[in-house]
Amino acid sequence: MKEGQAKAIERLDYAPPAFWIDSVDLTFDLDPAKTRVLNKMQVRRNSAAAPQALRLLGQELNLARVLVNGAGTSFKIEGDELVLENLPEGDAPFALEIFTTCAPAKNTQLSGLYVSQGTFFTQCEAEGFRRITYFLDRPDVMASYQVLLRASKADYPVLLSNGNLVESGELDDGRHFARWQDPHKKPSYLFALVAGKLVAREQQITSRAGNKHLLQVWVRPGDLGKTEHAMNSLMASIAWDEARFGLTLDLERFMIVATSDFNMGAMENKGLNIFNTKYVLASEATATDTDFANIESVVGHEYFHNWTGNRVTCRDWFQLSLKEGLTVFRDQEFSQDMAGSPSARAVKRIEDVRVLRTAQFPEDAGPMAHPVRPDSYVEINNFYTVTIYEKGAEVVRMQHRLVGREGFARGMKLYFERHDGQAVTCDDFAQAIADANPASPLALHLEQFKRWYSQAGTPHVKAVGQYDADAGRYTLTLSQSCAATPGQPNKLPFVIPVALGLLDAQGKALPLQLDGEATAGSTERTVVLTEESLTLGFVNVTSQPVPSLLRGFSAPVVLDHDYSDTELLTLLAHDGDAFNRWEAGQRLMLRIAINAIADSTITEGANGQIDQNLLPDALVQAMRAVLRHPQLDAAFKELVLTLPSESYIAEQLTQVDPQRVHAVREALRLQLALSLQADWAWAWDEHQASGAYRPDATSSGRRALAGLALAMLCLAARATGDEVWPGKTYQRFKIAANMTDRFNALSALVMSGHELAQPALARFHALFKDDALVLDKWFALQAGSTDRGGNVLPAVKALLKHPDFHIKNPNRARSVIFSYCSANPGAFHRRDAAGYVFWAERVLELDALNPQVAARLARALDRWSKLAEPYRTAAREAIARVAAKADLSNDVREVVTRALAD
Ligand code: TRP
Ligand code: ZN
Numbered sequence: 001m002k003e004g005q006a007k008a009i010e011r012l013d014y015a016p017p018a019f020w021i022d023s024v025d026l027t028f029d030l031d032p033a034k035t036r037v038l039n040k041m042q043v044r045r046n047s048a049a050a051p052q053a054l055r056l057l058g059q060e061l062n063l064a065r066v067l068v069n070g071a072g073t074s075f076k077i078e079g080d081e082l083v084l085e086n087l088p089e090g091d092a093p094f095a096l097e098i099f100t101t102c103a104p105a106k107n108t109q110l111s112g113l114y115v116s117q118g119t120f121f122t123q124c125e126a127e128g129f130r131r132i133t134y135f136l137d138r139p140d141v142m143a144s145y146q147v148l149l150r151a152s153k154a155d156y157p158v159l160l161s162n163g164n165l166v167e168s169g170e171l172d173d174g175r176h177f178a179r180w181q182d183p184h185k186k187p188s189y190l191f192a193l194v195a196g197k198l199v200a201r202e203q204q205i206t207s208r209a210g211n212k213h214l215l216q217v218w219v220r221p222g223d224l225g226k227t228e229h230a231m232n233s234l235m236a237s238i239a240w241d242e243a244r245f246g247l248t249l250d251l252e253r254f255m256i257v258a259t260s261d262f263n264m265g266a267m268e269n270k271g272l273n274i275f276n277t278k279y280v281l282a283s284e285a286t287a288t289d290t291d292f293a294n295i296e297s298v299v300g301h302e303y304f305h306n307w308t309g310n311r312v313t314c315r316d317w318f319q320l321s322l323k324e325g326l327t328v329f330r331d332q333e334f335s336q337d338m339a340g341s342p343s344a345r346a347v348k349r350i351e352d353v354r355v356l357r358t359a360q361f362p363e364d365a366g367p368m369a370h371p372v373r374p375d376s377y378v379e380i381n382n383f384y385t386v387t388i389y390e391k392g393a394e395v396v397r398m399q400h401r402l403v404g405r406e407g408f409a410r411g412m413k414l415y416f417e418r419h420d421g422q423a424v425t426c427d428d429f430a431q432a433i434a435d436a437n438p439a440s441p442l443a444l445h446l447e448q449f450k451r452w453y454s455q456a457g458t459p460h461v462k463a464v465g466q467y468d469a470d471a472g473r474y475t476l477t478l479s480q481s482c483a484a485t486p487g488q489p490n491k492l493p494f495v496i497p498v499a500l501g502l503l504d505a506q507g508k509a510l511p512l513q514l515d516g517e518a519t520a521g522s523t524e525r526t527v528v529l530t531e532e533s534l535t536l537g538f539v540n541v542t543s544q545p546v547p548s549l550l551r552g553f554s555a556p557v558v559l560d561h562d563y564s565d566t567e568l569l570t571l572l573a574h575d576g577d578a579f580n581r582w583e584a585g586q587r588l589m590l591r592i593a594i595n596a597i598a599d600s601t602i603t604e605g606a607n608g609q610i611d612q613n614l615l616p617d618a619l620v621q622a623m624r625a626v627l628r629h630p631q632l633d634a635a636f637k638e639l640v641l642t643l644p645s646e647s648y649i650a651e652q653l654t655q656v657d658p659q660r661v662h663a664v665r666e667a668l669r670l671q672l673a674l675s676l677q678a679d680w681a682w683a684w685d686e687h688q689a690s691g692a693y694r695p696d697a698t699s700s701g702r703r704a705l706a707g708l709a710l711a712m713l714c715l716a717a718r719a720t721g722d723e724v725w726p727g728k729t730y731q732r733f734k735i736a737a738n739m740t741d742r743f744n745a746l747s748a749l750v751m752s753g754h755e756l757a758q759p760a761l762a763r764f765h766a767l768f769k770d771d772a773l774v775l776d777k778w779f780a781l782q783a784g785s786t787d788r789g790g791n792v793l794p795a796v797k798a799l800l801k802h803p804d805f806h807i808k809n810p811n812r813a814r815s816v817i818f819s820y821c822s823a824n825p826g827a828f829h830r831r832d833a834a835g836y837v838f839w840a841e842r843v844l845e846l847d848a849l850n851p852q853v854a855a856r857l858a859r860a861l862d863r864w865s866k867l868a869e870p871y872r873t874a875a876r877e878a879i880a881r882v883a884a885k886a887d888l889s890n891d892v893r894e895v896v897t898r899a900l901a902d
Contacts, residue, residue: 030151032105039133044093056134065099116261119196129188139187140423156195192269218257226281233299268305284693289700301331325392344697346578360386367902369485378894394556402442411436456485479533496529499551507574551577610667635701662826673712684709707744714752753787776815783819792827833874851889858895
């Protein structure tokens with residue numbers, strides 16, 4: 001597959017290209033076994049670069065012909081490069097024509113041109129275009145594209161590419177053609193084509209500016225009925241970007257196409273977004289509320305790339321977060337604005353922070369830690385990470401906070417004025433935001449702020465408060481530190497915005513007045529920590545305050561503060577900041593979990609269970625108060641009453657025994673289930689839906705809380721021997737009017753290990769055997785089951801032999817293998833190491849088919865060095881076994897090499 005050992009690419013080695021490609025004229029004769037690609041380019045030397053050979057990149061191509069200005073020329077092939085040395089002198093453009101063939105039907109990597117269920121698709125980001133034709137396949141080379149597609153009309157009636165359809169018609173032998181022209185220059189990673197039997201939902205819209213556009217969502221014929229939500233989401237995205245940022249759709253036609261074989265979520269190809277079906281298709285019978293929300297957010301994300309990514313793109317792949325961090329920030333804001341009410345916005349914020357802390361914080365503390373703008377990579381596909389996306393979005397969010405909402409909109413405007421049509425860097429973005437807000441703290445500390453782009457690792461902010469009752473003075477000292485990460489032993493101080501407020505003991509917000517200020521201002525402010533430490537003196541504080549720190553999670557840091565339980569209970573009951581209110585509950589439960597894990601007097605029985613109450617009464621009462629609260633939203637209650645995940649708990653420990661973490665968390669869950677039984681029953685009754693299904697924030701929050709209640713009631717039933725709730729749950733499963741309720745009921749039965757789980761699973765499979773996305777849920781639920789501790793692996797192995805399991809399909813592989821290895825720590829980390837053996841086998845099996853997907857799975861053991869024995873040694877051995885394989889892809893090799901170096 002790949003020859004030799006690839007070496008790392010260094011950010012500081014960046015040099016502009018030696019040649020520019022101004023235009024590309026591509027002709028495709030599409031055939032699954034052998035597709036012919038004629039590539040006619042206008043090329044010219046970059047006069048700013050030293051004279052040198054033209055080195056075009058190509059992978060797995062059969063080269064048939066190279067012509068320069070219509071005549072044959074000498075060339076060499078060196079590895080992946082086609083080297084042309086005898087080119088015309090001077091800066092004048094010349095014509096370069098290259099004819100190659102490739103084999104889309106054999107392309108299991110899903111990068112380049114491939115076939116999925118008889119339809120052709122492309123995926124070119126990051127480096128897939130070179131698998132279609134020889135090219136300067138790098139994002140700073142932007143060209144005008146014209147594309148001619150030719151194929152059998154019966155087999156491929158629909159022929160799509162970027163931009164506008166300029167011509168189409170019949171050819172001989174039952175073939176037809178379509179010619180597309182993209183009015184905008186673009187880098188090669190945004191090229192796309194689709195050809196096959198597809199149908200479209202269409203929508204004509206008129207923008208605020210009065211322009212008409214045609215929107216299309218293309219799917220397989222049977223799926224048209226599931227495209228309404230995606231189309232609505234697209235229309236909402238277009239309206240939102242115009243309203244919030246003044247950014248309009250710059251194309252006459254905007255297309256979304258769905259494929260069931262896709263390595264990631266979706267791709268922002270100019271005017272022709274290609275999506276994983278998971279993020280397009282939805283009906284109330286087949287998709288959950290979470291699916292509906294994800295579709296809205298991913299459709300938004302890809303649409304927003306049209307400006308942040310496509311109109312202004314990345315100079316090189318080290319700048320990936322320039323488009324991804326910014327676009328995630330934009331899709332998060334879009335979802336919040338769509339959710340509407342302040343509490344629904346807070347729920348979305350909590351969900352986003354939860355992703356950051358359970359996935360990105362571990363990444364930032366592990367062997368794959370890298371800055372938001374990395375300095376080095378072996379395989380760029382390994383750097384589409386939660387750090388680039390989610391932490392990158394937090395870095396943009398901090399800029400937003402430091403310049404304010406209006407200031408940020410001004411900054412975006414300046415960014416596009418300066419850089420439209422260019423390939424730029426993260427520095428260019430931050431500079432534009434700062435320059436548009438010269439008096440802001442961002443502009444004041446810009447160089448230091450940019451350490452968020454260059455330094456990896458999660459900073460800790462320690463807060464120490466001291467109250468002087470006589471002087472009415474509260475002193476708060478904030479200090480920061482950041483642990484070493486691979487290649488970065490010492491960190492310099494970050495610019496950390498800390499939003500904060502003070503509450504009195506009764507939970508009332510106190511007006512804030514700092515030393516030297518004449519009067520008290522509002523009850524919340526953002527202080528900016530730039531030094532290692534900062535001391536704030538609050539005056540006229542009449543009683544011992546409870547500090548509410550890092551409100552709204554104003555920076556991606558760990559906040560350490562020695563809260564008493566009483567203080568946390570006060571915050572949980574009263575904080576005006578919904579995020580911190582949730583956070584107080586999480587801190588209380590996390591504290592209990594960590595103490596119990598360390599407490600050797602708390603022991604597990606023969607069944608691995610802890611039969612002991614661990615939560616103090618006051619905390620149970622507080623949780624009951626939240627659950628029964630007359631004003632709080634159901635969605636918020638569901639978040640508060642959900643315990644921190646096993647992986648988040650594990651991250652807080654220096655040494656992790658995954659079985660112990662699992663046992664303690666399960667004990668906490670069981671106690672919440674048993675001690676709040678009557679309250680859960682109340683919550684279930686109280687949150688039944690009435691009326692037609694709608695996936696809006698309020699109704700989905702109600703279903704989420706009802707679903708949690710059902711899960712808790714089934715869990716309690718297992719302990720008490722009650723048969724009423726499992727029976728009710730099975731009944732609900734059978735008659736549910738939507739997938740959210742149905743799946744929550746199924747999950748409650750499976751996770752509580754009730755015998756009704758088996759008939760329910762069988763019934764579910766029979767009902768949905770023809771719907772791939774629903775079958776994915778069916779597989780994932782079983783592989784992710786927290787019940788049956790040691791028995792999940794045999795079940796997973798049996799699932800791999802199921803006739804509906806196909807390892808070449810990434811969604812299906814993820815639903816079984818990843819759900820077990822990455823999302824089910826209690827079942828995966830076995831004392832007999834069988835989980836690790838399974839993991840190593842699957843990594844190798846996948847690597848031969850699809851290195852991108854294999855490398856994601858390889859990361860499941862990133863945190864091996866934190867494991868306690870016997871897990872640690874066994875995990876390391878499994879990684880070493882993978883690393884010892886001779887012809888690994890660069891993708892997997894980079895991951896396991898870094899892991900072993902930890
Ligand atoms: N740019 C895409 C996004 O975030 C990500 C993506 C889609 C991708 N497919 C890919 C990245 C394949 C690498 C490889 O919206
Ligand atoms: Zn993106």
